[in-house]
Amino acid sequence: MDSASPAIFPPCDTERRWVHGALDMLAQETARSADTHLLKLNFAGFDGIDFYFKDESVHPSGSLKHRLARSLYLYALCNGRLRQGQAVVDASSGSTAISEAWFARLLGISFTAVMPACTAPRKIRDVQALGGRCDLVDDPGQVHARAAEHAARGACHLDQFGLAERATDWRGNNNIAESILRQMAHEPQPVPTWIVCGAGTGGTSATIGRYLRYRRLDTRLCVAEPAGCGFAEGWHTHDREAVARRPTLIEGIGRPRVEPGFLFDVVDHVIEVPDAASIAAAWLLDDLLGRRYGGSSGTNLVACLQLASAMRTRGERGSIVSLLCDPGVRYAETLFDPAWLAARRIDLAPSREAMQRCLARGCWEPPRD
Template identity: 75%
Template sequence: MNTADSTATPNLIQPLQVEGRAWVNGALEQLKREAARSADTHLLHVELPAYPGIAFYFKDESAHPSGSLKHRLARSLFLYALCNGRLREGQAVVDASSGSTAISEAWFARMLGLTFTAVMPASTAPQKIRDVQALGGRCDLVEDAGTVHARAAEHARSGACHLDQFGLAERATDWRGNNNIAESIIGQLALEPCKVPTWIVCGAGTGGTSATIGRYLRYRGLDTQLCVAEPTGAAFAHGWQTRDRTVLASQPTLIEGIGRPCVEPGFIFEVVDAVEQVDDADSIAAAWLLEDLLGYRYGGSSGTNFAACLRLAEAMRARGETGSIVTLLCDRGERYRETLYDPAWLAERGVNPSAALKTIRASIGCV
């Protein structure tokens, strides 16, 4: 018998270290208070005479404090990082983003007193870069858009918390409710003639929004169909058609935030009922038209969504159907003043939306 073993003090279970838990609790409280202060975004109603019996609704996500749909995602990503023990006091934060998510993440990082770096393609709209910097964020610009993930991972290996919107978007948001965008839309339609929309249309950047909406519609047992609006040739469209997650985009796009070059982890094909591919000129023309209809400028992805809505409405009209179509106004058009709203910038890239704008105006009876 080993005497030392027989006389040693028994091993006692020791509590795990909870260093920094007080800061985490405080950060979570700040995020909860911010959510409570935030009013819901408007659901705008538009009637187009060319489509009798079909109501159009636009969920204006640009009204969030950080100016886009990504405000919801950024809050969810910070909550996810905090609750999974991945984010601690004083830790740097990083993510790969073409702009709107980065702006929203910079907004929340400033609120929590954290430094933030956005890894962005160098081609990102200049105003988006300035917006991140105005919120105290740093922009790490890369020439090859396909390397943003790897560069963000480099920052993470140096100790930064990688929020990883592309890897975590579809799981960070509670698709069963918690005022996600789908629950908000259905709630706002409660008093409308068509309480259950025929279609909801959104784009696919991270895939988080389409996954959340598609799952929520099934969770609620609603007959609403989900359409993803994609720039022509983008990866989601190819992958959805073949269920091949290895496909790549067949052509680039000027529409930031959607039209990914590869199939992202958050792309859930099975909850999407249709995909409409939209040429860049049509997306930009539709975005320009939104300003005439609604009085405000919106980004290119909002135009992509609107163009897809009009195609769905044409098909409904041809079948003699009535109902409603809901889509998203994703971010503020001022961010694209030097790009999508600058004829000279567009001309340099061989894009002239004027003809497309004339065609769309004629199709909706607004010449």
């Protein structure tokens, strides 16, 4: 060989073999995981309108964020951002961190979750139980900056808020939208009138909105948002600099600012839900399904009832599909603790009564003070 010729390296060095092994483990995990259940509910007041709730809490790591965490690791590996021996970090209010810690343990790598100090204690313990480390930040608005500090010291920043909408394959590959429509195929009204989801990173709403257009469906997408939070403020004005008018107690959604992954143009409607109504709806889900779910699931339920009420007023029939995002056990010390609610002067009775009337009569009326 000419001594001046460039060196030719073997096509599969140690680093590449490690990446291949990590990708194999993620593929094996996917093959072991069954699809999540699609639960159907019908209510006396809504004749001709079917309600479906996709139970994402049954994923191995316990939430909708299992799909996102897998996609973020795949994105990091296939883009050369995550290397053998490298630590991983991300900013999260809890459920994403738990899922990312679960996959970090699977891959044998270290993981740090930068979390607001006010995160539900059970979520913090769950990350730690999976071998992750929690870096708690007093100001929730500083989690991004703290995660960037870890990245500057060499950690791979999975960056759920910056990368969620591009890391997920919105054309298919068993994403959340494709899974919903496949499960709906044999139902009486298989093409939903509405799909309802929240907006944390914006990845779920972006994936669903894009997929509905890709499939040329008339299904509309509604984002259920805690009142006055980032997505709603930005969506109403298409202002990407918008910030929340008020904080929320609903973890996982209701961001204080417009996140990079928020795609306004694929969302047809936004319904803002007060925290008390979201929490009351989470309690109501326990009555309806015999199992507790988190506050974001309650937010989704309130939005579904309002959409169904408007459909009934217009004489429409159809189906509405939404998500049950994570298990209520993670909120036993917060949303499902009467003392915690009382300390924050949250009275669930008016919202609970309003929803019971709505289920019986098919008409949404704001809670009575």
